[in-house]
Amino acid sequence: MRKIEFLDTSLRDGEQTPGVNFSVKEKVAIAKQLEKWGISAIEAGFPAASPDSFEAVQQIAKTLTKTAVTGLARAVKSDIDAAYEALKDAKFPQVHVFIATSPVHMTYKLKKTPDEVIASITEHVSYAKSLFDVVEFSPEDATRTEKDFLLRAVQTAVDAGATYINIPDTVGFTTPSEYYETFKFLIENVTSDREIIFSPHCHDDLGMATANTLAAIKGGAGRIEGTINGIGERAGNVALEEVAVALEIRKDYYQATSDIVLNETFTTSELVSRFSGIPVPKNKAVVGGNAFAHESGIHQDGVLKNPETYEIITPEMVGVKKNSLPLGKLSGRHAFVEKLHELDIEVTDSEVQDLFAKFKILADKKHEITDTDIRALVAGTTVENHEGFQFDTLTIASNLDGTQTVTVAMRNVDNESIETIANGSGSVEAAFNAIDKFFNQTVKLESYTIVAVTDGIDAQAEVHVTVENVDTGTIFNASGLDFDVLRASAIAYSNANTLVQRENAGIITKKISEKDTI
């Protein structure tokens, strides 16, 4: 089976992502992780671009021991010289020379005729070859280049000494079948007495970068270029991790594999995300937070019976510890019971019926059901008051120093109206402080979430709070619903405090066991 080489350009094309600027130290750390991930070459930067870019390429060249290190250069001698200087210490140096070949780029950007571009290829690839054993050439915007001219440009580069021919889909314009045909056409028509390796370089403007890269492999490409997490100019480059996993899962179809160490994928992705500051979308293939999460009942049931029902990639394959079955309103009984087992909560079958019904009611209102919610549900310490807690007064005043003052008046057990006043840096904090004064008990706020339950400007706010009765360690969940966010918050917090008060008075006795207490 063919082995496909991987060239990573996260540090060059990836750094062209608007807002991304890796430090030299970060680049070296990423390069080391990429070497561990099993790439065969790294495009460490564009040495002529800036002193920092030069230094990063130089440092990476000195650091990597197994991976070829390359630098990008325009068809400009000083760019090639900069790459040569930066890559002097690399164990396996390469250089990547490019010039655009599409009519729009040649006419408007380069202001060169096709013949001048061909002459430039000859001059600069030969010059690069005089300094480097391994030269890569890219006809930029190849997929918008007229086919015969593309062949002429590539043949010129091969004749001048290029070993790797990269066919960039610079603006993400091509389609899988068209790109496949382009590779077949070039591979069948370029002549050389040396082995020439062709590679795709795909951008994701139309969301086809992964499909196009795989089509190029099918068409005969021997190396691929891309970035981790698909970072890069505009909509980004092809995400290498997607191609690596697709090759593994569908090697039957592609008849090709790679040397990528797949179980290092997640770590690599996290590192690039952290240093680039570009979060990985939850629904991103292979490395997204939801890639191994199943929320709907039918899927959860299938996965519990056999993960292969809904998982073509195992989490372990890419270095993720395990899959997850988050609970939500579409979850089913099997997943609910599994969660009870996971939390070591023992209940009878008839209790499950009742708890599951309550869970569904809660899940209809709360987007994400946490372990704490489940514990509170089982302990019977969840309360909702959608009718609204009765306040005699709930007023807010903004102070000149930016703090807020809230006044609440509520009825105590003897039905007397008691007023308390407190300050806070925000209105919710001030209201909670005033409510604390009213109840006068030790309560710790564990979580506060707010959701809009209806749409538009008149949306109702639903606030969920989780509090701990510090004296007993019992966790209580409570919610409040109102058109006003402050009132919804005050209702939720008062409800939670009422539960704590009832526990302290011995009215609620069912406690969460020591083991289940967070």
Ligand SMILES: CC(=O)SCCNC(=O)CCNC(=O)[C@H](O)C(C)(C)COP(=O)(O)OP(=O)(O)OC[C@H]1O[C@@H](n2cnc3c(N)ncnc32)[C@H](O)[C@@H]1OP(=O)(O)O
């Ligand atoms: C498709 C890609 O991703 S290509 C890589 C893109 N990456 C980058 O551009 C990042 C690094 N770039 C830089 O730091 C700068 O653009 C530099 C240092 C390369 C050049 O900076 P400047 O000299 O100020 O030129 P500027 O960027 O404004 O314009 C580019 C010049 O290079 C020319 N040029 C563009 N590509 C090539 C090429 N492959 N070969 C030769 N000349 C080229 C342009 O025609 C333009 O020339 P002109 O000044 O005669 O009009």
Ligand SMILES: CC(C)C(=O)C(=O)O
């Ligand atoms: C320089 C080339 C390979 C490039 O980045 C592109 O065309 O997208």
